[in-house]
Amino acid sequence: MKVSVIGIGHVGLVTAACMAEWGHDVIGFDNDPAKITSVENRQVPFHEPGLRDLVLTGVDAGRITVTGDPSVALDDRDVVFICVGTPKGKDGAPNLTYVQAAAAMVATHATKPTVVAEKSTVPVQTGERIKQALGLQAKSTGGSTQHAVVSNPEFLREGSAVQDTLFPDRVVVGADGEAPHRIMRELYQPLLDGHDCPYVATDVKTAELIKHASNAFLATKISFINAVARVCEMTGADVHTVADAMGHDARIGRAFLNAGLGYGGSCFPKDVEAFIHIAADLGYDFGLLRETERINREAKLWPVVQLRRLLWNIGDKEVAVLGLAFKPHTDDIREAPALEVIESLIEEGTQVRLHDPVALPQVADRWGDKVRLCETAEEAVRGAHAVVTCTEWPEYAEITAPQLAEWLEFPVVVDARNVWDPEGLVAVGIQLASVGRRMP
Missing domain, CATH: 3.40.50.720 (NAD(P)-binding Rossmann-like Domain)
Structure with a gap:
């Protein structure tokens, strides 16, 4: 499948590398030129055991590319992962500015309807906000309004993030409809075929709560x-x-x-x-x-x-x-x-x-x-x-x-x-x- 990952930090780059390991065609996007340059120079911008080797395997096989151009990142993609930061605001609430910006980017630059997957840790009901942002931006720019929003939280431990992705305890996907669930199951099928873990299918709000409740x-x-x-x-x-x-x-x-x-x-x-x-x-x-x-x-x-x-x-x-x-x-x-x-x-x-x-x-x-x-x-x-x-x-x-x-x-x-x-x-x-x- 054709996958885009918006944000190639600790979660996004691990997600991109593992998706490539499962045979998918992955484009990683980031607006930080240093991260793009790092990967292009066959390095990773942070310390995570096993990640550099996995990234290089994907790059050498032609399954991972990185870009700072959203039109390239979102051209003809089946699934787009939002892996941007959600820093703490002054009042303790998460700042979702980057999530909204990522949704607007999808609405503006995606060339076909796609599944937009929240992987950043976000509050319950963020999926509804992403749908709203997609719709508003699409009306403003004339882009597609047919994107599906799903929640696919990560349960990674820094220091073992690669192993946690390749051999997870569970895969949680929240979607409000059968069609996006079918696409996400297909995306994860190479993992599910080789690793015995449950695919927990639920609605978007429940999936969002699972991550916060777990942590x-x-x-x-x-x-x-x-x-x-x-x-x-x-x-x-x-x-x-x-x-x-x-x-x-x-x-x-x-x-x-x-x-x-x-x-x-x-x-x-x-x-x-x-x-x-x-x-x-x-x-x-x-x-x-x-x-x-x-x-x-x-x-x-x-x-x-x-x-x-x-x-x-x-x-x-x-x-x-x-x-x-x-x-x-x-x-x-x-x-x-x-x-x-x-x-x-x-x-x-x-x-x-x-x-x-x-x-x-x-x-x-x-x-x-x-x-x-x-x-x-x-x-x-x-x-x-x-x-x-x-x-x-x-x-x-x-x-x-x-x-x-x-x-x-x-x-x-x-x-x-x-x-x-x-x-x-x-x-x-x-x-x-x-x-x-x-x-x-």
């Missing part, structure tokens, strides 16, 4: 276990053991029960706040999600509180921060908890040493000489008065307790991601604050 529930699990962690710290219980035992219950599951700095990234914070706002607009006070947000804000303050407890005055200290990205295996720092930790330390006057395996270029000019960017974890830790873990990169777990004891000026570790075995650290004389474990 909000996962965020709530994270906040729940962080609240449990506070109780564990006060009583001497171990949150890791609590979470493991909870996870054996099939009704609960172990995923997203890792106590730590809370959730970040481009999805959970924005989607939780958007869902609260959507519910309020409809007349429902989603108090559970407001508490989820509160607990998450509290979790981000935990490392600095512990540093003050263990070091007393931290304004005259040097602190190593390990990890910047909001999660491992990505260079995405949007809403990363580490940012708030670093900002709080800078406000205290602390000199920060920062290491991350891939994300440092994202903050090259952000803090000037208040933060020292380090090429290795050892460079960051050696001679520092304390170390804080903010992202659980696997390479940090390879640092041994004796190494930490040797490198640090003061034997103080604030393990905000529970990277290291606490008994091993304590055994070599390290003063430790570890999430969900009794504070000494």
Whole structure:
């Protein structure tokens, strides 16, 4: 099939590459020339494991092209995916300006009736708005008014987005009619033939709600276990053991029960706040999600509180921060908890040493000489008065307790991601604050 993807960011480029892998003819559009140039130069504009190889496979096979020309992108397309940003507005509601612009572009430049698929995370009832935008623009420009609008939400985890697309738990498609469902089934048939997952066919509004409900529930699990962690710290219980035992219950599951700095990234914070706002607009006070947000804000303050407890005055200290990205295996720092930790330390006057395996270029000019960017974890830790873990990169777990004891000026570790075995650290004389474990 002939597919267009509007927006080749974290979702759009993965979608384009996987659609090409399934044999479709894909054109990626973006109004950012840097992204277009990056792909044309056989690169990808962000870090995502496995994506570059998949993009190059599609490009070399002639199944992926990229363009900044909407008339080229929308010429003779069967399905058009909208994968643009939906940033948080000042009032917490998602800003859908880019979605509206994408719809107007389809109405203006599509050369035949097509299926317009929302893949950006949008509030329920956005499908109706897209239909309205398509109709208004078509009347203004004389374009087609026969486009069908469907919701096809993504459930990708940054750092494993390629695998999540090629081997998903489910494919959700919301359409208000049989014809668009037939087209979307045909689009996904190569996946469904080779991978056993359900195709969940529903209406547009239900599909839109599925995405927000899924992300909000996962965020709530994270906040729940962080609240449990506070109780564990006060009583001497171990949150890791609590979470493991909870996870054996099939009704609960172990995923997203890792106590730590809370959730970040481009999805959970924005989607939780958007869902609260959507519910309020409809007349429902989603108090559970407001508490989820509160607990998450509290979790981000935990490392600095512990540093003050263990070091007393931290304004005259040097602190190593390990990890910047909001999660491992990505260079995405949007809403990363580490940012708030670093900002709080800078406000205290602390000199920060920062290491991350891939994300440092994202903050090259952000803090000037208040933060020292380090090429290795050892460079960051050696001679520092304390170390804080903010992202659980696997390479940090390879640092041994004796190494930490040797490198640090003061034997103080604030393990905000529970990277290291606490008994091993304590055994070599390290003063430790570890999430969900009794504070000494």
